[in-house]
Amino acid sequence: MTARDDLLDLLVEDARHTTADLARMTDLTEDEVEAALAALEEEGVVAGYQAIVDWDKTDREVVRATVELNVTLDRETGYGDIAERLARFPQVKTLRLVSGDYDFLMEVEGASMHDVSIFISEKVAPVPEVTQTVTHYIMTTYKEGGVVLNDDDDDDRLSVSP
Amino acid sequence: MGLDISERVRAVPPSGIRKFFELAEERDDVISLGVGEPDFSAPWAARDAAIDSLERGRTSYTSNRGLLELRRAISRHVDDRYDLDYDPDEEILVTTGVSEAVDAALRALVDPGDTVAVVEPAYISYVPGVIFAGGEPLRVPTREADEFKLTDEALERAGAADADLLMLCYPNNPTGAVMTGEELEPVAEFCREHDLGVLSDEIYAELQYENEHTSIATLPGMRERTVVFNGFSKAYAMTGLRLGYAMAPPEVVAAINRIHQYGMLSAPTTAQYAALEALRSCDAEVEAMVDEYDRRRRFVLSRFDEMGVDCFRAKGAFYVFPEVPTDESAEAFAEGLLEEEGVAMVPGDAFGDGGEGHLRVSYATGLDDLREAMDRFEAYITD
Numbered sequence: 001m002t003a004r005d006d007l008l009d010l011l012v013e014d015a016r017h018t019t020a021d022l023a024r025m026t027d028l029t030e031d032e033v034e035a036a037l038a039a040l041e042e043e044g045v046v047a048g049y050q051a052i053v054d055w056d057k058t059d060r061e062v063v064r065a066t067v068e069l070n071v072t073l074d075r076e077t078g079y080g081d082i083a084e085r086l087a088r089f090p091q092v093k094t095l096r097l098v099s100g101d102y103d104f105l106m107e108v109e110g111a112s113m114h115d116v117s118i119f120i121s122e123k124v125a126p127v128p129e130v131t132q133t134v135t136h137y138i139m140t141t142y143k144e145g146g147v148v149l150n151d152d153d154d155d156d157r158l159s160v161s162p
Numbered sequence: 163m164g165l166d167i168s169e170r171v172r173a174v175p176p177s178g179i180r181k182f183f184e185l186a187e188e189r190d191d192v193i194s195l196g197v198g199e200p201d202f203s204a205p206w207a208a209r210d211a212a213i214d215s216l217e218r219g220r221t222s223y224t225s226n227r228g229l230l231e232l233r234r235a236i237s238r239h240v241d242d243r244y245d246l247d248y249d250p251d252e253e254i255l256v257t258t259g260v261s262e263a264v265d266a267a268l269r270a271l272v273d274p275g276d277t278v279a280v281v282e283p284a285y286i287s288y289v290p291g292v293i294f295a296g297g298e299p300l301r302v303p304t305r306e307a308d309e310f311k312l313t314d315e316a317l318e319r320a321g322a323a324d325a326d327l328l329m330l331c332y333p334n335n336p337t338g339a340v341m342t343g344e345e346l347e348p349v350a351e352f353c354r355e356h357d358l359g360v361l362s363d364e365i366y367a368e369l370q371y372e373n374e375h376t377s378i379a380t381l382p383g384m385r386e387r388t389v390v391f392n393g394f395s396k397a398y399a400m401t402g403l404r405l406g407y408a409m410a411p412p413e414v415v416a417a418i419n420r421i422h423q424y425g426m427l428s429a430p431t432t433a434q435y436a437a438l439e440a441l442r443s444c445d446a447e448v449e450a451m452v453d454e455y456d457r458r459r460r461f462v463l464s465r466f467d468e469m470g471v472d473c474f475r476a477k478g479a480f481y482v483f484p485e486v487p488t489d490e491s492a493e494a495f496a497e498g499l500l501e502e503e504g505v506a507m508v509p510g511d512a513f514g515d516g517g518e519g520h521l522r523v524s525y526a527t528g529l530d531d532l533r534e535a536m537d538r539f540e541a542y543i544t545d
Contacts, residue, residue: 010457023464025529159506160194160196161197162287
C-alpha cells in the first residue's frame with residue numbers, strides 16, 4: 001500500500017485528522033502530507049470533505065428519498081448528458097448510473113415529503129428523456145458512508161489484561 | 163489434611179498484571195493502554211457462522227483434536243501464509259486458546275526437574291506454566307540493544323545449553339519485537355547443537371508491519387523439534403471465543419492430545435465454526451485491522467519520539483515498549499501516571515525482570531484515546 005493509499009484510507013475514516021497526525025501515522029513529514037493532499041485534491045481524487053450526520057438526532061426536518069429513473073436515449077443525448085442536467089439540481093445529493101431494471105439511482109433531499117414530491121413531479125419527471133420515476137422515501141438510516149448510526153459499541157474489555 | 167494448596171501453586175506468585183489491573187479498576191475515566199487484546203470485534207462473518215451453528219443445534223462435542231474441516235483449513239492457511247506443512251489428521255490439535263495449548267504441551271513434554279528456557283520479557287503465563295508442569299524455568303533475558311531479539315549469545319549467557327526446551331514468542335508480547343528467518347537461524351543452530359526442543363508461540367504472526375513472518379519451524383532441522391502455537395485471538399479479534407491450535411510431529415501432538423482429551427475433551431464447538439468461517443472469508447477484515455494497527459503503531463512511535471522518550475521501533479503485535487523516562491522503577495512510574503493522568507500502561511517488569519525500566523504500551527485502542535493518552539503522558543513527564 002502506498003502512502004497515497006494510506007492517506008486516502010485515513011481521510012475516509014476521518015477527514016478531520018490533522019496534518020500532524022496524518023504525518024505520524026504514515027511516516028511522512030507534514031510537508032509531504034500537505035503536498036500529497038494538494039495533489040489528491042488537484043487531481044480530483046479527493047473531490048470534497050463531508051460530515052456524516054444522523055439527522056434524526058437533530059431538530060432539523062430532513063426528508064430523503066431514493067428515486068429510480070428510467071430514461072430513453074437518442075443519437076443526440078447520452079446518459080452523461082442526462083446526468084449532467086439532473087446533477088445540477090441542489091436537491092439531488094447522489095446520482096448513479098446502475099445496471100438492472102432502471103437506469104439511474106438518485107438520492108434526493110428536501111425539507112418535507114411535499115417538497116420532495118414537488119421536486120420529482122415538477123423538475124425530474126418533465127425532463128424529456130425521463131420515462132419513469134419510482135420514489136422510495138427513506139424511513140430510517142442505519143448505516144451511512146460505512147458508519148453505523150446509533151452504535152453504542154462500548155469497549156467491554158478488561159482495563160488491563162495480559 | 164483438608165484442602166491444602168499445592169506447593170506448585172504456592173510457588174507461583176500472583177501476576178504483576180493483576181495488581182495493576184486492580185489499581186486501574188478503582189478509577190473511572192482511565193484511558194487504558196494496558197489491554198492485551200484487539201479493540202475490534204471478531205469479523206461479522208465469523209460471528210454469524212457461530213450464530214448459525216447454534217441455530218442448527220451444533221452443540222455437541224467435536225473430535226478431541228477439533229473439527230477435521232477446521233484442521234484442514236488451518237493446514238491450508240499455515241501453508242499459504244507461513245510455508246508450514248502440517249498434516250491435519252495427525253499434526254494439528256485445536257485447543258481452547260493458545261493458553262491451553264501451551265499448558266498442555268508443557269505438561270506433555272516436561273518431566274519433573276526438566277529445564278525450560280523462557281525468553282524474557284515474556285507473556286506472563288509461560289513461567290507459571292513451566293512450574294505447574296513440574297519443570298524449572300530458566301530465564302533468558304533479551305536486551306533493548308538487540309531490539310529484544312533472541313540471540314545465541316543470550317542463550318549461551320543464560321546457560322540454556324543445558325536446558326531441555328526453549329519457549330519463545332515472536333512477534334513478541336510485551337515488546338513488539340520480531341525476528342526474521344536470518345535472525346532466527348543462530349537460535350535454531352543453538353537448539354540443534356544442544357538438542358533443545360522449541361515451543362514457539364506465534365499468535366501474533368499475522369501482525370507484522372515491516373517483515374513477513376518466519377516460523378522457526380521452517381528452518382532446517384527444526385520442524386521435528388518444534389511445537390508451533392497459533393490461534394484466532396489476535397489476528398481475528400476472537401479472544402473471548404478461546405480458540406487456538408498446536409502443530410507438531412504426530413507423536414508430540416498425540417502426547418499433547420492425551421492431556422487435552424482428559425482435561426478439556428474438545429475446544430468449544432461454536433468457536434470452531436466461527437474459526438472455520440474466519441479462515442474461509444475474513445482475510446479482508448484481517449488486512450484492514452492490520453493496516454489500522456500499523457497506523458496507530460507509527461503514531462505512537464512518532465509521539466514518543468517527539469517527546470524524546472526512548473522507544474525501539476517495534477515491528478509486530480500491537481505493543482511498543484518504551485523506556486521509563488525518569489529514574490523511577492517502571493511500577494512507580496506507571497502508578498504515578500495512572501494516579502495523576504488516568505492513563506494505564508503496564509510496568510515492564512510484570513513480564514519478567516528483563517522488562518524493568520520499560521512500559522508495555524498497547525495501541526489496540528482507538529486513535530482518539532491514543533492521542534489523548536499520549537498528550538497526558540507528555541504532560542506527566544513535562545510537569
